[in-house]
Amino acid sequence: MRIEYNFAFFDEGSKREIRRATLKAVAIPGYQVPFASREMPIARGWGTGGLQLTLSLVGKEDILKVIDQGSDESVNAVNIKKLITKTTGIKVTDETSEATIIQSRHRIPEIPLQAGQILVLQVPLPEPLRYYEPSELETKKLHAEQEYSGAWLMLFEQIMNYGTMSTGADHPAMVHDRYVMAPSPIPRFDNPKLNHSQALILLGAGREKKVYAVPPYTRVESLAFEDFSFEVEGFKNKYCGLCGAKEVFLDEMLDDLTGETFYQCNDTSYCLQRLNQKSAG
Amino acid sequence: MKLDLVHDLQEAYRKTLDSMSRPGLISNIRDQASKVAMEINDFIPPAALVMVLMLFDTEVKFKVCSKREAEIAELINQLTYAKATEIESADFILVLKDADPEEFEQVINSACPGDLHDPHKAATIIVEADSVSNDRDLTLIGPGIEIESYISVKTNYSWVDLRAEKNSEYPLGIDLIFTDRDTNILCLPRTTQIVQEVAG
Missing domain, CATH: 3.40.50.11310 (Bacterial phosphonate metabolism protein PhnH)
Known part of the structure; x- marks a missing residue:
């Protein structure tokens, strides 16, 4: 049907x-x-x-x-x-x-x-506060009261434990x-x-x-602290192995045979567009 | 031609969303509004009626402020199954041109501003204005506006101070949608601040 x-x-x-x-x-x-x-x-x-x-x-x-x-x-x-x-x-x-x-x-x-x-x-x-507050009712209250110390504390603890804010993704924002x-x-x-x-x-x-x-x-x-500023992932001196792009978000790849590490644009359409432009020009 | 409840309302929604996310941006829904040429046009202006059809259904409670409130409320109920209610409990309040200035003041003062736990439960007020334009009468700032935007809203009643007072405790507040006879729509979410009023 x-x-x-x-x-x-x-x-x-x-x-x-x-x-x-x-x-x-x-x-x-x-x-x-x-x-x-x-x-x-x-x-x-x-x-x-x-x-x-x-x-x-x-x-x-x-x-x-x-x-x-x-x-x-x-x-x-x-x-x-x-x-x-x-x-x-x-x-x-x-x-x-x-x-x-x-x-x-x-x-x-x-x-x-x-x-x-x-x-x-x-x-x-x-819910950015879910990590430390499992109850939806409670997080709604925290948002209502603009009580975000938990989010700050999470970042503070990361800095204490790892020396950096270890939010790989989903870094909370105001x-x-x-x-x-x-x-x-x-x-x-x-x-x-x-x-x-x-x-x-x-x-x-x-x-x-x-x-x-x-x-x-x-x-x-x-979110960041006065003495510990927010930083994006750095790809210093790294570039895309296909299109050569710098200052974009790169994926790290491992060549199984040679054991070498190389990088590639994470945004595939951006990479493809650059490659097409290159071959056209 | 008849209003297409799928595609015409989708287009109207996108225009409204555009205007809501960019306060001061005036969208026009003439194409959609011209299709609601039913006899009910005598009661509800076409642009406002498109808003009603776009947003109202059985889950919605509404209030109409007009000299012909009873007829219009009944009509909206028949068209959308939305329920008529009092100002305080209405999700949407429709203020038509023939409403009394005192009634409008009462609407702004008594409309639900939401509460801190549920600020989204605040009322949306759809106001029929004489005209809306981008003339430099009021200056807007806030989210959705790059630097400043300018609007002029001609109504029978003054609303700027009433709105400012009502929306003084963000995130509580009311959201306004103005329509006019040229089927323009202008949205003022509660985040928009009117910073200066040029006299005359």
């Missing part, structure tokens, strides 16, 4: 509910707005929050890009793209600058986002001087891109049933 799905998979009631939550999320930057989080044909924890946001946004004229850890072609990205295109018939692209909606897991693309684009981030753990937000597991390298972004950034957590937002031109400051 072939089911004729509604445009963008959802029924209109589900979209309306997400849309109402999204508008409130934009009005309160960084605050996690609860939403119903429908059952999706992919498992919770695999990007259902981002997917639901994308489906509530998407229209016939949109051009979609989906990335997973910087790659347009990994299983998660491909499956999400398939679901969206099969239920909407819209165009997909790999090129960041061409897309109107970019759904992403764990990265913000290297090419700066522009006004008119919407970045949708998939979030596994939207939004509009009010809410501490989990920026989704993007590397620290991408945190500064959230600050004064030209594009609207929406974050969706399907399993945890939360949406939140960073409107354009909003102050997003990664």
